[in-house]
Amino acid sequence: ARNGRTGCYANLDGTSSAGWESFTIGLTGLAVLAFQSLGYTHHDGEFKQTIGRGLGYLRDCQDNDGGFGHAATRHVGSHMLQHALATLALLEACALTESISLRSSVHRGLDFLLAAQHRDPDLGDLGWRYASHSGSSDPHVTAWCVLVLAVARSQGFPVPQHAFDGARRLFALRTGPVEFAGGTYYRTGYLTRASRNVRLPGINEHFARNDALNALHVFARCLLEPEEFDVNRDPALHQQAQGLAAVRPSWN
Numbered sequence: 001a002r003n004g005r006t007g008c009y010a011n012l013d014g015t016s017s018a019g020w021e022s023f024t025i026g027l028t029g030l031a032v033l034a035f036q037s038l039g040y041t042h043h044d045g046e047f048k049q050t051i052g053r054g055l056g057y058l059r060d061c062q063d064n065d066g067g068f069g070h071a072a073t074r075h076v077g078s079h080m081l082q083h084a085l086a087t088l089a090l091l092e093a094c095a096l097t098e099s100i101s102l103r104s105s106v107h108r109g110l111d112f113l114l115a116a117q118h119r120d121p122d123l124g125d126l127g128w129r130y131a132s133h134s135g136s137s138d139p140h141v142t143a144w145c146v147l148v149l150a151v152a153r154s155q156g157f158p159v160p161q162h163a164f165d166g167a168r169r170l171f172a173l174r175t176g177p178v179e180f181a182g183g184t185y186y187r188t189g190y191l192t193r194a195s196r197n198v199r200l201p202g203i204n205e206h207f208a209r210n211d212a213l214n215a216l217h218v219f220a221r222c223l224l225e226p227e228e229f230d231v232n233r234d235p236a237l238h239q240q241a242q243g244l245a246a247v248r249p250s251w252n
Contacts, residue, residue, distance in 0.1 A: 025061050025068050026078065028054050029085030036092040043097050055093055058086045059105050066108030067132065078130045080116060084144040087113060091151050110152055113145060114163055125166025126173075137170050139188055143216040150223040168224045171217050175236050185243065186236035188217040211247060214240040 032054040035047050042052035061068050068086040069079055087109035094102050116132040119125050127142030146167045153159045176194035178187050189195030190213060197210040218240055222229050231237040
C-alpha cells in the first residue's frame, strides 16, 4: 500500500491487471492532459471527478524521491517517459487552477527528472533515455523532458540552464548530413549521429525514411531557444522543417 491506499498498480476493486504496472502512469498522464487541453480541471466542470481521480492516482504513484512508479522499475522499460507525462499533467493542473497542494509533487517530480539527466564524463550534460540513469540519451525521451522543463520554467519553477544546454548538446551531437536519393539532407539519429530511426520487425522496417526524430529536433529547439529560434539561421533546422512540411503523414 502507498499513502494509505491499495497501491498505485491495483485496479479500483483491489485486484491486479496484467500490464497495469508497465504503462498506466504514462497513459493516465496523457488522459489527464487531454482533458486539460480543453480547459477542464479537477476544480470545475463536468469532468472534475475524472481529472481529480487521475491526478490523485499519479500522486499515489510518486515515491519519496519524487519518481513516479516503484523504484524497482527505474532501470527498465519506459520509466522516464512516463515520469515526464505524470509531471507534465501535474504542472498543467497547477497552471489551470493555481493549486498550491500540487506544487510539492511537481517540485519533487522536477527534482527527480533533473537528477536523472545523463551526464557524460567528457561531454557534460546531455539528455534522457527510457530508464533512469541508463548511461545514455535519446532524442525521443529527451524532447518530452525538455517540454516538461520548458513548461515548468514558464510557470516560475526553478530549472537550471545547464539542463537545457545539455539537451541542446545532445540534439547537436545526433544531427548531421546523410546521403539520400542522390542528395544530402540532415537527419537526427537515435543513438548515434544521423543514424536511422528505430526499426520494428514487421511494422516499419520497410520505410526508407522516417522523419519522426527530425520533427522532435525542430520541436525541442523551439523550446530550447524561445527567444532566438529561427529555422533560417540553422541549415539543419531549415532543411528539416522544409522536409516535414513537404512530407505529410499518410496511412498505408
